[in-house]
Amino acid sequence: MDKASRSPAMTDVARLAGVSHQTVSRVLNDHPNVKEQTRIRVRAAIAELGYRPNRAARALVTGRSQLIGVVARNSTLYGPASMLTEFEQAAADAGFAVSVGSVRELDRSSISAVVDRHLDQRVAGLVVIANVASAAEALAEIPGDVPVVFIDGDPASGRPLVTVDQVAGARAATRHLLDAGHETVWHVSGPTDWFDSAGRIQGWKQTLLEAGAEVPPLLSADWSAAEGYRTGQMLARMPEVTAIFTANDHLALGILRALHERGRRVPHDVSIVGFDDVPEAAYFIPPLTTVRQAFGDVARAALSLLLGQMRDDSGTAHQIVVPPQLIVRESVSRPA
Amino acid sequence: MDKASRSPAMTDVARLAGVSHQTVSRVLNDHPNVKEQTRIRVRAAIAELGYRPNRAARALVTGRSQLIGVVARNSTLYGPASMLTEFEQAAADAGFAVSVGSVRELDRSSISAVVDRHLDQRVAGLVVIANVASAAEALAEIPGDVPVVFIDGDPASGRPLVTVDQVAGARAATRHLLDAGHETVWHVSGPTDWFDSAGRIQGWKQTLLEAGAEVPPLLSADWSAAEGYRTGQMLARMPEVTAIFTANDHLALGILRALHERGRRVPHDVSIVGFDDVPEAAYFIPPLTTVRQAFGDVARAALSLLLGQMRDDSGTAHQIVVPPQLIVRESVSRPA
DNA sequence: AGCAGAAATGTTATCGATAACATCCGCTTT
DNA sequence: AAAGCGGATGTTATCGATAACATTTCTGCT
Numbered sequence A, B: 001m002d003k004a005s006r007s008p009a010m011t012d013v014a015r016l017a018g019v020s021h022q023t024v025s026r027v028l029n030d031h032p033n034v035k036e037q038t039r040i041r042v043r044a045a046i047a048e049l050g051y052r053p054n055r056a057a058r059a060l061v062t063g064r065s066q067l068i069g070v071v072a073r074n075s076t077l078y079g080p081a082s083m084l085t086e087f088e089q090a091a092a093d094a095g096f097a098v099s100v101g102s103v104r105e106l107d108r109s110s111i112s113a114v115v116d117r118h119l120d121q122r123v124a125g126l127v128v129i130a131n132v133a134s135a136a137e138a139l140a141e142i143p144g145d146v147p148v149v150f151i152d153g154d155p156a157s158g159r160p161l162v163t164v165d166q167v168a169g170a171r172a173a174t175r176h177l178l179d180a181g182h183e184t185v186w187h188v189s190g191p192t193d194w195f196d197s198a199g200r201i202q203g204w205k206q207t208l209l210e211a212g213a214e215v216p217p218l219l220s221a222d223w224s225a226a227e228g229y230r231t232g233q234m235l236a237r238m239p240e241v242t243a244i245f246t247a248n249d250h251l252a253l254g255i256l257r258a259l260h261e262r263g264r265r266v267p268h269d270v271s272i273v274g275f276d277d278v279p280e281a282a283y284f285i286p287p288l289t290t291v292r293q294a295f296g297d298v299a300r301a302a303l304s305l306l307l308g309q310m311r312d313d314s315g316t317a318h319q320i321v322v323p324p325q326l327i328v329r330e331s332v333s334r335p336a
Numbered sequence C: 001a002g003c004a005g006a007a008a009t010g011t012t013a014t015c016g017a018t019a020a021c022a023t024c025c026g027c028t029t030t
Numbered sequence D: 001a002a003a004g005c006g007g008a009t010g011t012t013a014t015c016g017a018t019a020a021c022a023t024t025t026c027t028g029c030t
Helices: A010-017 A021-028 A036-049 A055-062 A078-093 A108-120 A133-141 A166-179 A195-210 A225-236 A249-261 A279-283 A295-311 B010-017 B021-028 B036-049 B055-062 B078-093 B108-120 B133-141 B166-179 B195-210 B225-236 B249-261 B279-283 B295-311
Strands: A067-073 A097-103 A125-129 A148-151 A161-164 A186-189 A243-246 A271-273 A290-292 A319-322 A325-327 B067-073 B097-103 B125-129 B148-151 B161-164 B186-189 B243-246 B271-273 B290-292 B319-322 B325-327
Touching (some): A067 A078, A078 B078, A078 B097, A161 A166, A166 A243, A243 A249, B010 B021, B067 B078, B067 B108, B097 B108, B108 B133, B125 B295, B166 B195, B166 B271, B166 B325, B249 B271, B295 B319
Parallel strands (some): A186 A243
Antiparallel strands (some): A097 B097, B290 B325
C-alpha cells in the first residue's frame, strides 16, 4: 500500500507485533530465550511488512558485515576467472555477498590498498587468490583478527589455504606421455613466479627423474597462446622433441599452430598434453588431452574454511588440497 | 604506538586537531566552508592517526554505501568475464568497491534475489549486465530511487545503457567477406535470446540484403566450440559454403576443426570471420580475422553514467554505444 | 564605530541495529 | 511463605558517521 514510505525498521516490526525492538532482534538472531508464541507473532509481522534488516546498522554495531572480500588479480585467464565466479556462486548460496577487489599486480602496495578498502567495508572475511609468490606479502597487510583463506599460495605459510594439487596433475600428464612410450617429455611452463607453474614444473621433473628419463631444459613462457606459438616455432625445428607437456591449454594451442605450420603432425609426430581443460580444448586440432582442475570444489572448500574461522576462533589452520583429473583425448600417441 | 587499540574514529581525530568532529567530517567531504589552516591541521591529524572513515556508519546515516552492486550471469565466457573485470577495475579506480551478484540464470526470481541482497547492503548503484532478453524483467525488480545502468540490454527500454554496436561489428565482418569476393556469407549465431546475437544477426542480414546477396538460412548455436564443431561438420559437407561469419571466436574454433577434418582448407577453400578477439584468436589455425569489442570503454562509460545518476537526479537517460573494430588476420581470402 | 551578513565552527539529533543491564514473572526449594 | 533462580522481555547505551540547527567569528559597508 505505502510503497513510497521509507522501508520499515525494526521498531516498526516491534510495534506491529506488540513487543520491543530487542525481542525482534532476538528472533532475527535465533536467540534461544524467546517464547515460541512471540516468535511466531514477530515472524508474521516481519512478513507482513516485508521487513529486511539494515546491514549497515548491524555492521556498525558489530563491526562486521555480511560481505566477503576477495583479493584477486585482474585477469581473464581461464583459471583465475573460473575461480572467481565459482567462489561468488558458493558465497551467494551461503547468503554472503562478495566484494571483489581486483588488482593489476599482486605487489605489496596494490594488495595493501585493496585490503584497506575491504577493511573499510568491514568485511566478515577475506579470500586472497594468491597465485604468485609476491602475494605472500599480502599476509603482512592483513590484521590477525579478520578471517582469511588463501586460494593457491604458499602452504608453508601455515595459513588456511586451499589449492589444487598441481604436482599430482603434472605427474599424471608426464606419466601419461611416458607410458605412451616417449623417451622424455619437454615442458613449457607458465611464469615461474606462479605457484601453479612451480608445482607443475616440480611434478614434471620428479616424474622424469623417477623414470630415469633425461630432463630437457625448462622452457618458460607466460600463459598466452602467443608465447606458446613462439616457443613452438623453436620446438618444431627439433626432431628429437616428440612429447610436450604445457602448463596450460592456451600455450598448447600456440604450439599446435607452430607445429602445424612446420608440417609436424599431432599426435603422429609430436604428442601434447595441456592443463586446465578450457571448454574449447576438446575442439583444438587435434582434441587436446589435458588436466582438469575442480574449481568449484576449491571454491566451496575455501568458503567452508572461512565460515569455520568466522564461527570459532579455535581455527586450526586447515589446509585442503583438491586433486585434479587427467582428461584423455587425442593429442597423445606412441612415438613414430 | 598503540596498534592494538580500536581503530581511531572521527572524534579521536577531532580531539587531536583541536576541533569538533563535525569539522573533521567537513574536511573529509570537501565542504567549502572550512578555513584552509584548519583543513591542514585536520588532514595532519588524520594522517598521524591513520584514520579511515567507517563506511558502515556513513552508510547508516546516508542510507547509501560506497558499494556498487553488479548483477551478472555466472559465466566464464570471454565477453561477460572481461566485462566484469573491466568494470571492477574502473570502479576501483573511482574509489568504489564492487559487490558481484552472480546468478545462474537471468530469470525473474534469480534477479530479484540478487537485487534484494544488493539493496540490503545499501548499494550506491546497480549495474545489470543484461545480455539476454529475459533480463529486461530485472527492470521491474529495481526500485526507482536507486541509480541503475544496464550493460547490453534493450535500448528501447529508455533506461541508461551502454552497449557495443553489435550491428556495426557484424556489418564490418560481413562486408569484409563480401569485399573479398564471396557471393554470400553464412552466419552461425549465438543463442537468439542474447541481445548480442540479435544485433549480429541483424547486421549480417542487412549487409547481405543491401549487397543484393542471397541470405542463407540462419544457423544458431550456443557460444561453445562444441556446437561450432557440430555445425561445422554440416557446413564442411556443403561445397557452396565459402564464407562464414561466426558470432564468436570459440564457435569459429570448432568450425575450423570440422573443416580441417573434412580437408577443407581455411582460408583457401573457406573464409571465416569470428567475433570477440579472444587473446588466443591470433594463434588459431589459421590466425582468425575477428571483431574486437572495447570492454574497457564500455565499463568506464557505464561507471560514468552511474556516477552521473548518483550526483544529480536530472538523470537524462543517456545511452552510449561503443563501436567495435575489425581485426584482419589470415582466415579470409578470395574464393577459389 | 556599529551592524548586517557571510564564513567558520560547534552542538545536538539521528540513522537502525546489537550489547549490556534491568525487570518481571512463575516455579522450585527449603 | 520467603528466598532463589532462570526464562522471557523491556530499557538504555552504543557504534561512527552526517544532517540540521545554533553559535561564534570575521568581513565590508555606511
